[in-house]
Amino acid sequence: MDTIWARGGSMFPFVPSNSLLYVTAPDRASMRAGDVICYPGARQVIAHRIVRIETGPTGRVFVTRGDAAGGDERVSEHAVAYVVTRVEHGWFAYDLDGWLVPDLTDPGEFSYHATKV
Secondary structure: OEEEEEOOOOOOOOOOOOEEEEEEOOOHHHOOOOOEEEEEOOOOEEEEEEEEEEEEOOEEEEEEEOOOOOOOEEEEHHHOOEEEEEEEEOOEEEEOOOOEEEEOOOOOOOEEEEOOO
């Protein structure tokens, strides 16, 4: 399992700046809305949440957004480098194992609820 440092505040409060992200290679067939993925940006790796999946002429396209960011980005499924599986920051850590997922019913406001998938 690899790790990367999260810099910036686009995923706050779910991922505070200077959090350590544990990442794994993507299983593209099982990726879904709510997953946090990493993909190349202009100058750094970006970690944002999938909010919607669309189908394009060359395959699936993940529409992503930082929890604290306003704009969407479209990312080809082939551009995804990692999927975030664990977040550590200071004295707390949590796994992204399907138990804590965002409520995406209102795209303008994220909230989280426990669920078993």
